[in-house]
Amino acid sequence: MSSTSRSSPRVLVVDDEDDLRDLLEITLLKMGLDVDGAADLASARALLAAHDYDLVLTDMRLPDGLGLDLVREIAASGRILPVAVVTAFGSAENAVVALKAGAFDYVTKPLQLDQLRQMVQSALKLNVPAGPAVPGAEPVDSRLKGQSAAMQALRAQIARLARSMAPIAITGESGSGKELAAREIHAQGARADKPFIAVNCGAIPEALMEAEFFGYRKGAFTGAADERDGFFQAANGGTLMLDEVADLPLPMQVKLLRAIQERRVRKIGATAEEPVDVRIVSATHQDLARCVEQGRFRQDLFYRLNVIELSLPPLRERLDDLPVLTGAILARLTGAGGQPATLGPGVLEALRGYSFPGNVRELENILERALAFSNDGVIGVADLALKGARLAEPQAAAPAPAPAASSAASSAPVLTPVSTPVSAPAAVPPGALGPGPAGERMPPLPDLSVLPSNLPAYLERVEREIIVRALDQTQYNRTQAAQLLGISFRQLRYQMQKLGIQEPEG
Numbered sequence: 001m002s003s004t005s006r007s008s009p010r011v012l013v014v015d016d017e018d019d020l021r022d023l024l025e026i027t028l029l030k031m032g033l034d035v036d037g038a039a040d041l042a043s044a045r046a047l048l049a050a051h052d053y054d055l056v057l058t059d060m061r062l063p064d065g066l067g068l069d070l071v072r073e074i075a076a077s078g079r080i081l082p083v084a085v086v087t088a089f090g091s092a093e094n095a096v097v098a099l100k101a102g103a104f105d106y107v108t109k110p111l112q113l114d115q116l117r118q119m120v121q122s123a124l125k126l127n128v129p130a131g132p133a134v135p136g137a138e139p140v141d142s143r144l145k146g147q148s149a150a151m152q153a154l155r156a157q158i159a160r161l162a163r164s165m166a167p168i169a170i171t172g173e174s175g176s177g178k179e180l181a182a183r184e185i186h187a188q189g190a191r192a193d194k195p196f197i198a199v200n201c202g203a204i205p206e207a208l209m210e211a212e213f214f215g216y217r218k219g220a221f222t223g224a225a226d227e228r229d230g231f232f233q234a235a236n237g238g239t240l241m242l243d244e245v246a247d248l249p250l251p252m253q254v255k256l257l258r259a260i261q262e263r264r265v266r267k268i269g270a271t272a273e274e275p276v277d278v279r280i281v282s283a284t285h286q287d288l289a290r291c292v293e294q295g296r297f298r299q300d301l302f303y304r305l306n307v308i309e310l311s312l313p314p315l316r317e318r319l320d321d322l323p324v325l326t327g328a329i330l331a332r333l334t335g336a337g338g339q340p341a342t343l344g345p346g347v348l349e350a351l352r353g354y355s356f357p358g359n360v361r362e363l364e365n366i367l368e369r370a371l372a373f374s375n376d377g378v379i380g381v382a383d384l385a386l387k388g389a390r391l392a393e394p395q396a397a398a399p400a401p402a403p404a405a406s407s408a409a410s411s412a413p414v415l416t417p418v419s420t421p422v423s424a425p426a427a428v429p430p431g432a433l434g435p436g437p438a439g440e441r442m443p444p445l446p447d448l449s450v451l452p453s454n455l456p457a458y459l460e461r462v463e464r465e466i467i468v469r470a471l472d473q474t475q476y477n478r479t480q481a482a483q484l485l486g487i488s489f490r491q492l493r494y495q496m497q498k499l500g501i502q503e504p505e506g
């Protein structure tokens with residue numbers, strides 16, 4: 001059942017079960033494709049050597065080896081050829097192994113023909129050159145700015161990952177660009193014209209989670225006045241990003257695992273399941289493997305989400321990107337047609353000396369604030385009001401420390417209460433100490449007669465102490481605490497998680 005015309009995309013089907021191979025071949029022929037069949041690895045290799053294919057679809061178990069061998073051989077050859085595997089139902093492990101080895105996607109037996117067709121269509125779209133490969137087209141401008149080796153490697157990895165359906169787990173500190181990377185993977189892949197839906201798992205009340213993810217039928221519960229789609233249906237054909245995935249409660253993790261494994265969801269109140277074709281990208285700034293160890297995250301879901309890891313480097317490890325990043329951010333802040341702001345002398349050096357715990361988001365915030373304080377669009381060092389710059393300055397005697405407010409942070413360095421008036425030493429940039437330009441509270445520095453031997457750890461302790469105090473002052477009202485500290489609720493929540501600050505029990 002093979003065809004020789006090259007006007008249509010050509011697919012190689014490798015399966016030793018005649019019935020299944022026939023079913024696959026007929027389905028693909030009906031889609032207008034040319035199809036060759038092979039019953040074992042040896043014939044598949046011979047056909048691959050003789051012809052150009054646009055897609056290979058292979059069973060896992062073959063008389064003379066594994067379909068996985070074919071996946072590996074094609075990946076190692078550098079040939080741009082998507083390979084999908086057919087796995088037995090319930091053998092999730094095989095599917096994950098194949099995806100890790102470089103398979104584009106998988107379908108499970110018994111075959112769901114609608115899923116098979118969707119998968120084939122996605123795979124064939126990958127062979128249409130996109131972006132810069134089209135002659136005369138403008139090169140696609142990556143949204144992820146930076147020329148450092150780390151960013152170049154990241155962009156190359158993203159280009160590879162965009163060509164597959166494998167679930168990706170993105171890790172990286174808060175503000176390091178996880179969502180941007182996920183959007184880039186989506187935009188460069190076969191699903192670019194379909195929706196990209198990002199869901200902050202930590203922001204959905206537990207009681208609403210199932211309805212939000214899977215949707216509901218009219219009348220399924222009080223208040224369900226109309227039928228509604230969930231995130232899975234909304235992202236159908238595209239990408240669903242599960243941001244802050246470590247925040248998912250355990251019961252929801254079970255439901256999510258099922259939906260991802262079976263590629264089907266059931267709306268609340270519905271009797272039938274519906275197929276969904278969604279690429280899953282997850283992200284967290286937490287150590288998910290540790291959450292598994294602590295019993296807070298299911299091992300099986302972790303395994304399913306963590307097929308391929310993409311790690312975003314913190315900004316402080318790629319400070320060479322600062323000129324490009326600041327340029328891009330300032331251009332955006334000034335908007336089209338505006339005169340872009342410039343950096344005054346010493347500004348880049350000052351930024352290079354800072355550790356950016358909030359990464360690119362923090363750089364954006366610093367520049368936005370600095371722009372507001374700058375004269376004639378020229379940002380000076382003082383306009384940056386960098387926290388690190390204060391610590392870098394040689395300090396005269398600091399005010400006497402006050403007792404720590406919270407036992408949870410009793411080992412933290414002690415800060416003087418925020419209300420203590422302070423005058424700034426001459427060497428410190430204006431705005432860094434004392435009331436800030438917009439009447440900001442700037443408490444005095446802790447005693448720095450002894451310099452910390454581990455600056456990041458020290459800063460973390462300072463930050464921890466400040467946050468615990470703000471929470472104490474507001475009876476753990478996080479919205480008020482965030483306001484008090486001039487940060488967003490989301491930032492506060494991230495920092496609390498990162499620093500392991502929990503509400504006192506009772």
Ligand SMILES: Nc1ncnc2c1ncn2[C@@H]1O[C@H](COP(=O)(O)OP(=O)(O)OP(=O)(O)O)[C@@H](O)[C@H]1O
Pocket residue numbers: 143144145146172173174175176177178179180181243285325328360361364494
């Ligand atoms: N390499 C980069 N080039 C340009 N902008 C970037 C880059 N990395 C991050 N940004 C910008 O920084 C901000 C934060 O990025 P993003 O939301 O993707 O981070 P995140 O890691 O998902 O953050 P969080 O953990 O808080 O959800 C966004 O405005 C984004 O556009």
